[in-house]
Amino acid sequence: MIKTWELDPGFKHEIMKEPGGEHLTSCYQCSTCTIGCPITEIVPSYNPRKIIQMSLLGMREEVLSNPDLWICLICQTCTARCPQDVGISDLLSAIRRIAEKDEEAGKLKIESPRPLFDTAFLHTVEKYGRLYDIGLAMEYYPKREGSFVAGQKAMMKDYMAFGMRMFFKGKMGPLGGHGLLKGVLPSKIKKTDVMKKIFKWAEEKEK
Amino acid sequence: MSITKLAYYPGCPSEATALDQHISTEAVFEKLGVELVEVEDWNCCGAAEAENPMLVYALNARNLAIAERASLNIMTPCSICYYNLARTAKALKEDEKLSAEIKGIDSSLEYNGTITAKHVLDVLVNDIGMDELKSKIVKKLNIKVAPYYGCYIGRPRETAYDDPDDPVLMDKLIELMGGENVPFSQMKTLCCGGPLMMTRADIAFDMARTILDTAKSAGADCVALACPLCGMMLDAKQADIEKALNIKIEMPVVYITQLLGLALGIDASKLGLDKNAVDTKELLGKVV
Known part of the structure; x- marks a missing residue:
């Protein structure tokens, strides 16, 4: 049941202030987004239409703590089919960023490991200018599993066979096509100082 | 055929898991007589992991700007890199204020909208063209x-x-x-x-x-x-x-x-x- 006195009428404005969230109020609840969504096919509870309606109503807490926020593929199918140009893919991304800010402020606990993954990914880009797969995994797995040892175990389980496959195909490691330790060592750009400036600016913009 | 030279943005997977795509792209364009000039010191586009569009715009402004200084359209074999490069080009062309702000981060991010981003598949079929390929x-x-x-x-x-x-x-x-x-x-x-x-x-x-x-x-x-x-x-x-x-x-x-x-x-x-x-x-x- 919706308790009207618990609703946050400001929530829709909060979303609309985020880049990508601008067109929230254009939604007229036709459900085209949800009918065509490949995730809804697999996870029936997943319902972008409902997330939008709950946001419009101001159900801030329920929206931000919904675990389904984190299984969006960003595949843009909803965005492409929306007759109202709501830009649902970008809108959900805006909502996820609000959830992340709430978590940073200690107001919310996000169960999904996805923010950890995205952060670890971007840390390698900030540091080296390019994605560094191994650096990403070394940060992500221990954080997800809660300890270094558990992280290493989980990483091995997921990536031992994969890593060997890539090694023998010459895509990573000493047999690599571009150099002796391609993929093992990070590929670092020269202008990492510019990367630092970019990340600092983007972080400020998010505040 | 009009294209003889393109800026080439390989993207991060080209160095490891998509080495095969990278090698074959270079080989195909060499055979077609189109010179690919790798975007010097290119950086990651932010992929799907950069959820903040401002971060995407700033990261890709740098890549676009490097290609623009060489007066070459920028081509990538990756769909996500393409999306990020193309939406950045569009956003910066349409929003002067944003463009100026991003240039303010570092002068190397100055992109003036004179070159465009393309995906390899688009270049092959629509720019080089079916007749040329057939021959x-x-x-x-x-x-x-x-x-x-x-x-x-x-x-x-x-x-x-x-x-x-x-x-x-x-x-x-x-x-x-x-x-x-x-x-x-x-x-x-x-x-x-x-x-x-x-x-x-x-x-x-x-x-x-x-x-x-x-x-x-x-x-x-x-x-x-x-x-x-x-x-x-x-x-x-x-x-x-x-x-x-x-x-x-x-x-x-x-x-x-x-x-x-x-x-x-x-x-x-x-x-x-x-x-x-x-x-x-x-x-x-x-x-x-």
Whole structure:
């Protein structure tokens, strides 16, 4: 049941202030987004239409703590089919960023490991200018599993066979096509100082 | 043909998991007489992990600016890199204030909107063109292909270069090379699951399996694709999917540039066809 006195009428404005969230109020609840969504096919509870309606109503807490926020593929199918140009893919991304800010402020606990993954990914880009797969995994797995040892175990389980496959195909490691330790060592750009400036600016913009 | 030179943005996977796509792209364009100048000191586009569009714009402004200083349009073989480069170009062209603000971060991010971003598939079919390609094709691909497009080729519409529901660019190329496209319209634009690979592998594997299974039951000899993340999911992770779901798929997955390279008469070893995770030897026997 919706308790009207618990609703946050400001929530829709909060979303609309985020880049990508601008067109929230254009939604007229036709459900085209949800009918065509490949995730809804697999996870029936997943319902972008409902997330939008709950946001419009101001159900801030329920929206931000919904675990389904984190299984969006960003595949843009909803965005492409929306007759109202709501830009649902970008809108959900805006909502996820609000959830992340709430978590940073200690107001919310996000169960999904996805923010950890995205952060670890971007840390390698900030540091080296390019994605560094191994650096990403070394940060992500221990954080997800809660300890270094558990992280290493989980990483091995997921990536031992994969890593060997890539090694023998010459895509990573000493047999690599571009150099002796391609993929093992990070590929670092020269202008990492510019990367630092970019990340600092983007972080400020998010505040 | 008017294009003789392009700025080439390989993207992060080109250095490891999509080395085969990178090698074959370079080989194909060399054969076609188009010089690729690698974007000097290029940086990551932010992929799907940079959820803050401002970060995406700033990261890609730098890559666009480097290509612009060389007065060359920028081409990438990756669908996500393409999307990020193209939407940045659009945003910066339309929003002077944003453009100025980004330039203020560092002068090397000054992009004035004089060059555009393109995906390899778009350049091949629409810019170089079918007639030019036809005149250079020397071998026939006697194979049945499941053309898989994934995301960002036909959607979102601001950056799309093919139909959102029934894209055809790869189909056309495959026909041109003598190959047969199997019925695949249901799967063509379904996401491969890649973005959830590291956080919800169960969903990602399910999606990839559906695509590969459909290709198999349609009688395809291989799946053709145009994005390194799709390649990661459908090819590099295929053995992991088989193990996790206790099934056998064994479906070769190749990049469209690898197939085109074969049709242009380039040696398989120069197209990285020994690097695809699922063995491609049987496929190579059908190129005559």
